[in-house]
Amino acid sequence: MRACTRLPVMAHPSDLDCAMDYEFRRDPFGGYRARFSMGHEAIGQWLIDEVGKDEEKLDELFSIIDQLSNRTRVEYRLNGGDYSLLLTHEEAEVKANALNIELGEDLDDLAYYDDEQLAMCGLEDFAQVLGSWRAFIRNEDMG
Numbered sequence: 001m002r003a004c005t006r007l008p009v010m011a012h013p014s015d016l017d018c019a020m021d022y023e024f025r026r027d028p029f030g031g032y033r034a035r036f037s038m039g040h041e042a043i044g045q046w047l048i049d050e051v052g053k054d055e056e057k058l059d060e061l062f063s064i065i066d067q068l069s070n071r072t073r074v075e076y077r078l079n080g081g082d083y084s085l086l087l088t089h090e091e092a093e094v095k096a097n098a099l100n101i102e103l104g105e106d107l108d109d110l111a112y113y114d115d116e117q118l119a120m121c122g123l124e125d126f127a128q129v130l131g132s133w134r135a136f137i138r139n140e141d142m143g
Helices: 041-051 055-069 123-142
Strands: 003-008 019-026 032-036 075-079 083-088 091-096 118-122
Touching (some): 019 041, 019 123, 032 041, 032 123, 041 055, 041 083, 041 091, 041 118, 041 123, 055 075, 055 083, 055 123, 091 123, 118 123
Antiparallel strands (some): 003 019, 075 083, 083 091, 091 118
C-alpha cells in the first residue's frame, strides 16, 4: 500500500511557495517508511521513530491541534527519543534532538543545519499529514 500526497506547505511563515511531497510505504520486512520531500524529511523520520502505529498518540496530537486552532492552548512540546515536536497555532516544527548540542561562540549555527534534522510546516498541513499517516497504518493493518 502506498499513500502519496503533495501539499502546499509553509516551510517558514515567510515562504509561501514551498510544497511538501510525501509517500508512505510498507518495506519488505514489514516496517513502515515515510518519504518526504527535501526540507521536510525530519517529519517522515519523526513519524516512524516517535509515532509509529501508536493511535493513542495520534488521538492526543489531534486533540492538541484542535486546542491550538481554537487558541485554548498557546503551544505544545513533545520531546521524543530522537526527535522533538513543537506545535503552535500557526506551525509545526520537528527537530532532531541532536541539534540541541551546545555550539561554541565561534561556530555558525547554520553550519549544523541539516534538512533531514529540522522541518517546519503549517499546523493545518501537519494535521493533514497525521490524518494521512493514520489512514495508511489503519489500511495496512487491515490488509
